[in-house]
Amino acid sequence: MARKLLLENINVPGIHTFDVYRQHGGYRSVEKALKTMTPDAVVEEVKTSGLRGRGGAGFPTGMKWSFLAKPEGIERYLVCNADESEPGTFKDRYLMTHIPHLLIEGMIVSSFALGAKTSYIYVRGEMMPQIRILERAIAEAKNAGFLGKNILGSGYDLELYVQPGGGAYICGEETALIESLEGKRGNPRIKPPFPAISGVWACPTVVNNVETIAAVVPIINDGGEEYSKVGNGRSTGTKLISASGNLNKPGVYEIELGLPVEEFIYSEEYCGGIANGKRLKAVVAGGSSVPILPANLILKTINGQPRLMSYESLSDGGFQTGSMLGSGGFIAFDEDQCIVRNTWNFARFYHHESCGQCSPCREGTGWMEKVLHNLENGHGKMSDIDLLVDVSKKIEGNTICPLGDAAAWPVASAIRHFRDEFEWHITNSKTAMEQNYGLAKYADPLPKLEEAIQN
Amino acid sequence: MLSVTEHKEIEFSANLISKFEEIVTRYPEGKQKSALLPILHLVQAEYGWVSPEAMDKIAAFLQIQAIEVYEVATFYTMFFMRPQGKFVLEVCRTGPCCLVGAEKIMHHIEKTLGVKEGEVTADGNFSWRGVECLAACGMAPVLQIGPEYTFHENLTEESVDKLIENLKNKI
Ligand SMILES: Cc1cc2nc3c(=O)[nH]c(=O)nc-3n(C[C@H](O)[C@H](O)[C@H](O)COP(=O)(O)O)c2cc1C
Ligand code: SF4
Ligand code: FES
Numbered sequence: 001m002a003r004k005l006l007l008e009n010i011n012v013p014g015i016h017t018f019d020v021y022r023q024h025g026g027y028r029s030v031e032k033a034l035k036t037m038t039p040d041a042v043v044e045e046v047k048t049s050g051l052r053g054r055g056g057a058g059f060p061t062g063m064k065w066s067f068l069a070k071p072e073g074i075e076r077y078l079v080c081n082a083d084e085s086e087p088g089t090f091k092d093r094y095l096m097t098h099i100p101h102l103l104i105e106g107m108i109v110s111s112f113a114l115g116a117k118t119s120y121i122y123v124r125g126e127m128m129p130q131i132r133i134l135e136r137a138i139a140e141a142k143n144a145g146f147l148g149k150n151i152l153g154s155g156y157d158l159e160l161y162v163q164p165g166g167g168a169y170i171c172g173e174e175t176a177l178i179e180s181l182e183g184k185r186g187n188p189r190i191k192p193p194f195p196a197i198s199g200v201w202a203c204p205t206v207v208n209n210v211e212t213i214a215a216v217v218p219i220i221n222d223g224g225e226e227y228s229k230v231g232n233g234r235s236t237g238t239k240l241i242s243a244s245g246n247l248n249k250p251g252v253y254e255i256e257l258g259l260p261v262e263e264f265i266y267s268e269e270y271c272g273g274i275a276n277g278k279r280l281k282a283v284v285a286g287g288s289s290v291p292i293l294p295a296n297l298i299l300k301t302i303n304g305q306p307r308l309m310s311y312e313s314l315s316d317g318g319f320q321t322g323s324m325l326g327s328g329g330f331i332a333f334d335e336d337q338c339i340v341r342n343t344w345n346f347a348r349f350y351h352h353e354s355c356g357q358c359s360p361c362r363e364g365t366g367w368m369e370k371v372l373h374n375l376e377n378g379h380g381k382m383s384d385i386d387l388l389v390d391v392s393k394k395i396e397g398n399t400i401c402p403l404g405d406a407a408a409w410p411v412a413s414a415i416r417h418f419r420d421e422f423e424w425h426i427t428n429s430k431t432a433m434e435q436n437y438g439l440a441k442y443a444d445p446l447p448k449l450e451e452a453i454q455n
Numbered sequence: 456m457l458s459v460t461e462h463k464e465i466e467f468s469a470n471l472i473s474k475f476e477e478i479v480t481r482y483p484e485g486k487q488k489s490a491l492l493p494i495l496h497l498v499q500a501e502y503g504w505v506s507p508e509a510m511d512k513i514a515a516f517l518q519i520q521a522i523e524v525y526e527v528a529t530f531y532t533m534f535f536m537r538p539q540g541k542f543v544l545e546v547c548r549t550g551p552c553c554l555v556g557a558e559k560i561m562h563h564i565e566k567t568l569g570v571k572e573g574e575v576t577a578d579g580n581f582s583w584r585g586v587e588c589l590a591a592c593g594m595a596p597v598l599q600i601g602p603e604y605t606f607h608e609n610l611t612e613e614s615v616d617k618l619i620e621n622l623k624n625k626i
Binding site (some may be wrong): 072075084089090125163164166167168169182334337341342345360445 | 481483488489493496523527528530531532534548554572586587588589590591593595599603604605
């Protein structure tokens with residue numbers, strides 16, 4: 001069995017309650033940090049651990065924390081990003097539902113490290129049940145003296161609140177989240193200034209993902225050094241993977257970073273293989289925003305090395321032949337799935353979720369959706385394929401926030417790797433309405449490097 | 456868009472107002488606008504939708520311009536700008552759910568309720584719509600029902616039938 005740092009006690013009955021959580025070693029990290037460490041020492045441990053943000057971008061957490069401005073007499077804030085809306089990602093919901101105190105514990109230690117006296121957990125509005133769970137957990141922790149004034153006699157005060165969103169994917173982007181927390185529309189801000197200098201109510205702010213905050217707990221309990229020994233190279237620690245699509249056992253798994261993708265998909269300990277005895281066609285490995293890869297390229301890199309579940313290995317080959325770990329939303333497609341239909345579905349999603357501030361994103365996502373809809377419904381032209389590539393290139397890098405890139409990459413990568421399937425939709429539009437293209441060459445050995453790069 | 460309905464004065468209950476007042480204490484002095492989203496949720500849970508009159512009242516309570524409430528309420532997908540069915544079935548329509556049959560579930564709901572997406576059944580009891588990824592893709596297909604946002608996973612046509620029956624019994 002692989003090491004579990006976050007979900008070790010997830011199956012203990014009653015672990016969602018304060019008492020049971022505490023009996024299983026809960027809140028030790030708060031005692032250790034507040035009684036025996038300085039805030040800076042906590043930041044140092046997190047730096048040593050090599051922890052990287054689990055929300056998608058993978059930015060080193062300790063470094064992010066050390067950028068936080070600390071002007072005299074101005075409040076600083078920690079805001080936890082529990083907006084979880086990236087298609088394919090459902091690990092934060094799982095963690096908050098089953099072991100809410102792990103997040104509360106992490107919030108206390110992290111707020112202490114940053115010198116925040118008020119912190120917020122911004123939860124997407126649809127997760128009302130989780131909001132109720134967290135509010136109950138906060139009340140329990142406060143009752144036990146772990147929140148409020150003078151926590152454990154340390155002189156440190158902290159209030160923790162849950163803030164609901166209103167249903168908007170864009171509010172997962174950290175500056176849109178800050179706007180939303182201020183009671184506004186979720187329009188991302190132009191950076192700089194970065195939130196570390198000017199965030200919520202123009203005060204220095206750190207925004208971190210739920211899983212990132214939870215990982216601070218084992219880091220403080222066991223030390224950053226111990227944490228950094230788990231994992232693989234610069235991908236330290238464990239990662240929660242949300243596995244969905246055509247798998248025998250979809251669900252949330254805690255893996256040690258560096259686990260081979262093949263083992264994750266096929267072993268009984270994890271996903272147990274492809275559902276209904278079918279074969280694997282493609283995988284989106286890090287949530288809908290990252291490039292899709294055909295089966296052969298997700299299992300092995302272009303150099304024939306086994307592909308691993310780590311930041312480095314998943315991005316091996318760049319966008320030509322690789323992808324990204326992203327938020328860890330692992331979506332598996334079996335041989336009967338239609339890549340064109342899924343690409344249209346994702347394009348529709350991004351168009352729907354674009355905040356509309358910048359024209360390349362607002363207009364480009366709508367255009368891609370329309371062209372893909374035509375293609376999927378048998379009205380495509382051969383020139384549409386290059387048009388899509390062209391539009392995606394014009395969005396990429398030309399927008400205020402990364403949603404533009406997130407919309408462009410799935411389209412560009414689907415065409416890069418599955419161009420023959422798009423062409424087939426155009427040349428066989430009637431057949432394509434009734435049946436799918438199938439597996440074609442994607443379960444075959446790896447394409448040659450030149451072939452992969454040519455597209 | 457804001458619907459044109461008969462203008463009816465509304466009064467928020469004392470209970471609701473006291474909830475608003477507690478929420479405002481979560482933010483620094485003068486930053487009460489942050490309470491807007493939590494308050495919109497409470498109002499929608501009470502009335503089933505967010506009417507222009509309700510938004511005006513919220514603006515007055517928070518001491519902000521009415522337009523600041525309108526622009527926010529219309530930006531976020533969860534707030535209904537017109538009355539809905541007593542139960543609103545919100546089915547996830549995004550990629551991962553579609554890989555395991557979400558589209559079939561939506562067709563089934565449309566057929567069973569006999570209304571199109573966004574419309575309300577003649578008895579006023581049901582409406583339905585497709586929504587984007589609900590962060591439950593491993594339990595797909597899924598749907599949620601406000602205002603409690605109860606969650607229903609691994610849907611089949613049979614389980615949807617049973618769910619609708621159960622809801623009818625609650626009316
Ligand atoms: C469109 C968009 C949506 C995002 N959604 C989320 C989200 O739901 N949850 C999250 O933690 N980060 C999300 N992010 C990333 C955040 O902007 C930010 O990088 C992250 O919360 C930082 O936390 P971390 O360093 O702990 O990962 C999103 C980014 C973009 C551009
Ligand atoms: S890229 Fe899209 S979502 Fe991001 S700010 Fe621009 S329009 Fe809004
Ligand atoms: S795609 Fe339906 S819950 Fe994520």
